[in-house]
Amino acid sequence: MDKRLRKVRLTRANVISQYKELKSKQDKVLYYLNLNLKFEKVRPDISRFEGTKLLRVFDQNHLNLFLIQVFLILFVLFLGVFKENPILQFPAAMSVTLLLAILVMLVGAVSFWLRKWSTVAVIAILFLVNYFSNFSFLNRPHEAFGINYSIKPELYNLQRLNQLLHPDTVAKDRARTIKTLTNWKNKFPEEEKPKLVIVAASGGGQRASLWTFHVLQSIYTIQQGEVIRHTELFTGASGGVIGEAFFREIYLRSQSDSSVDPMDPKYLNQISADNLNPIIFTLLVNDLLIRNQYFEYRGYKHLKDRGYAFENQLNLNTEGVLDKPISAYKEPEQSARIPMLPVTSLITNDGRKLVISPNSMSYLGTSVLGKSGKDEKSNPSILFGFFMIMILKTFAFYLP
Secondary structure (H helix, E strand, O other): OHHHHHOOHHHHHHHHHHHHHHHHOOOOOOEEEOOOOOEEEOOHHHHHOOHHHHHHHHHHHHHHHHHHHHHHHHHHHHHHHOOOOHHHOOOHHHHHHHHHHHHHHHHHHHHHHHHHHHHHHHHHHHHHHHHHOOOOOOOOOOOOOOOOOOOOOOOOOHHHHHHHOOHHHHHHHHHHHHHHHHHHHOOOOOOOOOOOEEEEEOOOHHHHHHHHHHHHHHHHOOOOOHHHHHEEEEEEOHHHHHHHHHHHHHHHHHHHOOOOOOOOOHHHHHHOOOOHHHHHHHHHHHHOOOOOOEEEEOOEEEEOOHHHHHHHHHHHHOOOOOOOOHHHHHHHHHOOOOOEOOEEEEOOOOOOEEEEOOOOOHHHHOOOOOOOHHHHHOOHHHHHHHHHHHHHHHHHHHOO
C-alpha cells in the first residue's frame, strides 16, 4: 500500500505545485508559536529545501495520514454499533471534538485534491445533498414511537383541517372538557368557589426541568398539597414541560401508593442526571452517518436516532416512571385526579401548532367567538389574543 500511494502522481504534483506557489509569495513566515507558547524564529535553511527532499517528507507521512483517516472513520462506525453501552459512550465535549476532527479532515482532503476548485465543489456537493435529501435513502424520517407508519398517511390540508373541526366534534370536545372541570370543582365543598391554578413553565433544557420540578415540589408543601389540588392545567415549553410531566406522574402515583412521596429529594437527582452524553454521541456515530438500527415499541419497528437516545436515557435516569403511553392519562385527567397537560409542538413547515393530548381538544383550533377571517381580526380582543399566540410560537426560536 505504501508503494502504491507513493506512485500516485497527482498527490505528489499537488505537493510540488503548492510548494512553488508558497515560495513565490512575498509574504513569509518569520516566527511561529512553539509548544511552550513562545515565539520562535523559523530556521533559515527551510527556504533552501528542494523538491525532492520535500517529497521524501511527504512520502514518509502520506501513508500514516491515510491510515489515521481510515481508522478514524471505521472507529466511528464501530462505535455506532455499541452506542447504547455506557462504557463506550464518549463525553459530549469529546464527541464534539471528534466531530470537528472529522470535519477538518474532510476540509483538508477537499482543499488538497481540488485546490482552487474546492469552494465550487463544496457548493455543488451541498446542492446535491439538498436535492437527494428528498429521496428515502438519504432522508429517513424521525418517527414518533408507537405509531403505525405502514398505512397511508392522513391528508394535511385546509380542507381536511376544516373537516376535523366540524362543529359537532368541537361541541363534544368542549362538553367533555367542561365535564372534566366540573369533576375538578366537585373535589371542593359545594358552597365554595375554588380558585383555579394554572402552571406555565419556561423552557431551557435540563436546567428548566430541574427548576420546574423543584418549584412544583415547593408549591406542594403549601398547606399539604392544597395548591396542587387546585391546579387543573400544566403548560409550558421544552424542558419545563418535562419537569411538569415528571412531577405529575409522581403525584398520580402518590395517590394510590403511600410509599411514593413527591417531596423525596431523589427525584431532583433523577431529573438532573446527565443525558447529554448519549444524545451528542448518537448524533456523531449514528445520525450524521448511517441509521440502520431498529427497535420495536408496542408492535412497531422504528429507527434508532438521538430522540430514542434521549428517551432511553431519561427512562434510565427516572427508573422508567414516564415510560407509558399518553392514553394512560386519559382517565386521570377526566376525573381531575391530575392536571391536564396538552403538549403543543410546532410544525416547522407551516408554523402551525400540533396539540397532543389524551383527551381531544379540537376547540383549541377554533375562535372563542366562533368567528373567522375578517370578522375575527376586526375584534381588538381577538387580535390581541392572536398576537399573544404568535409571541408564544416564536418563543421556541429565540430561547434555548
